[in-house]
Amino acid sequence: MDKNKKQVAASLLATSIVVPMAVTISHADEENIQQVNINEDNTNQRSIDYRSITGNSVNFRKGPGTNYSSIGKLNKGYKVEYIGKSGSWINVKYNGQVGYVHGDYVSTSGNSNTTPPTDNSDNTVKSTKVVNGNSVNFRKGPSTSYSSIGKLNKGDKVGYISESNGWSKISYNGQIGYMSSQYLSNSDGNVNPPSGNTDESVKSTKVVNGNSVNFRKGPSTSYSSIGKLNKGYEVGYISESNGWSKIKYNGQIGYISSQYLSNKDESVNPPSGNTDESVKSTKVVNGNSVNFRKGPSTSYSSIGKLNKGYEVGYISESNGWSKIKYNGQIGYISSQYLSNKDDISSGGNNENIPSSEKADKVINFGKTLLGKPYVWGAEGPNSFDCSGFTQYVFKKSVGVSIPRVSRDQSKFGQSVSRSNLQKGDLIFFDTDGSNNGYVSHVGIYMGGNQFIHASSSGKKVIISNMSSYYNNAFVNARRVL
Known part of the structure; x- marks a missing residue:
């Protein structure tokens, strides 16, 4: 290298050290320093690391x-530009703004390049669709973090290739790009719903069992909301797939998460369901003054x-x-107050075992499932x-039946303060944003401030520390053993 090139390289090296010091970075660490490539022609070109957001409604702080x-x-x-790391938080750039996202919600691997990652999949046009909005961005990739190739207006026709996570891959004027699916309609004018069963005949009437539930244009949280439905609203049930129900309400067809729908009869009378009332076995009540109810809930x-002993x-x-x-x-009784007759008489694995031993059984069984994949709506045994x-572990390890969804589990059993947590307690979190007490996640406390859970961000069953991100997301705890 000649003298002039050495001087230029030295100048560049000095700049890479001095510039970050001139900017106020109050949360920087070693990983915040970007790598700079010095090319032979002495130009600087930063290698951009694109990463993906792995959850919905994740706070960009x-x-x-x-x-x-x-x-x-x-x-x-959503694609974000990775800048660095500060503890368990990732420093990213999105839509021109720099901020932080918790590491649980950012993919660990990305594409380091000066352009967004490309897609080598099949680009065959399947059909023609029509843009239903004005000045709609035609983007280089499937999120708003990708730059716009140009604007398309209402009535523009495009070649439809495929759809994923609320974004459609399309061909327009010889270019391949992406557009939010909500701005595409079929050539007959209907807004582009997900493909599949086009039958929109109402099969039955169901009732919404939650408040401010989103009524969406498609079967995922990536679709925009048509409006909010509240507890007690009656809707026309059309079909169900992958945890989402296609419904009709107030003349509109849309989707709602199936967990927020109940059969109409269940809201007033005990569910008809299986009318078989033949006794399969004899069980024994394991608690005192247990309610024998007309239907399967405390309502x-x-x-x-x-x-006890009945x-x-x-x-x-x-x-x-x-x-x-x-x-x-x-009638009905909460399953936690029933034991098998043989377990009572022989000192089996229920009533006669101390709670501490049951907790160990629960935790040890849960550990055998470490690494099993997280799949929304899955109940085991493989995902x-x-x-x-949590439901699978308690049922299989100690024979305790708990409700299916986290919000119901958070009301089951005995309330426990955080300071009195014991091994085997269920712990609940609000992972959807600011902690307003809404339960969206559950795990099993293991002691030592650790818990085991099926993590959507980790994409598998893992062990986490409550002092991490989950410290401020904690809502409540219940004891069921």
Whole structure:
């Protein structure tokens, strides 16, 4: 290298050291320093590392902690530019703004390049679609973090290639790019719903069981909301797939998460469901003054009280409630208050085992599932979502039945303060943003400030520390052993 080139390289090296010091970076560490490539022609070109957001409604914050205000929300699939790391928080750039996202919600691998990652998949045009909005961005990639190739207006026709996570891959004027699916309609004018069963005939009436539930244009949180539905609203049920129900409400067709729908009959009368009332086995009540109810929830009135040692005819079980026959009457009892008759008489794995031993059984069984993949709506044995994991572990390890979804599990059993947590307790979190007490995640406390859970961000069953991101996301805890 000649003298002039050495001087230029030295100048560049000095600049790479001095410039970051001239900018106020209050949360920087070693990983915040970007790599700079010095080419032979002495030009600088930063290698851009594109990464993906792995969750929905993830806070994009001004600093590396939940005490910093949110700049906005990022959704699954959004591409961000990786800048560096501060503890468990990732410093990223999105849509021209720099901020922080918790590491649980940013992919660990990205594409280092000066252009967004390319897609080598099939680019065959399947059909023609029509743009239904004005000045709609035609982008280089499937998120708003990608730059715009240009604007398309209402009535423009495009070649439809494929769709994923609310973004359609299209061909227009010889170029391949992406457009938000909500701005595309079929050539007959209908807004582009997901492909599949086009039958829109109403099969039955169902009732919304939650408040401010999003009624969406498509079957995922990436689709925009048509409006909000509240508890007690009646809707026309059309079909269900992958945890989303296609419904009709107020003349509009849309989608709602199936967990927020109940059968109409269940809201007033006990569910008809399986009408088989034949007794399958004899079980024994393991608690005192246990309510024997007309239906499978605490909202149903009590027929009477059953005490420890009472024998009942077991008929069936669903969502943590057992249908039983006692003294000639059919009713329901919370499954946690029932034990197998043999377990009581032989000192089996239920009533006669101390709670600490049961907790060890729960935790040890949960550990055998470490690494199993996270799949939304999965209940095991080969994949789980968070509440499917906890339900499966308690049922298989100690025979305790708990409700299916986390919000119901958070009301099950006995309330426990955070300072009194014990091994085997269920712990609940709000992972959807600011902690307003809404339960969206659950795990099993292992002691030592650790818990085991099926993590959507980790994409598998893992062990985490409560002192991490989850410290400020904690909502409550329940003891079921």
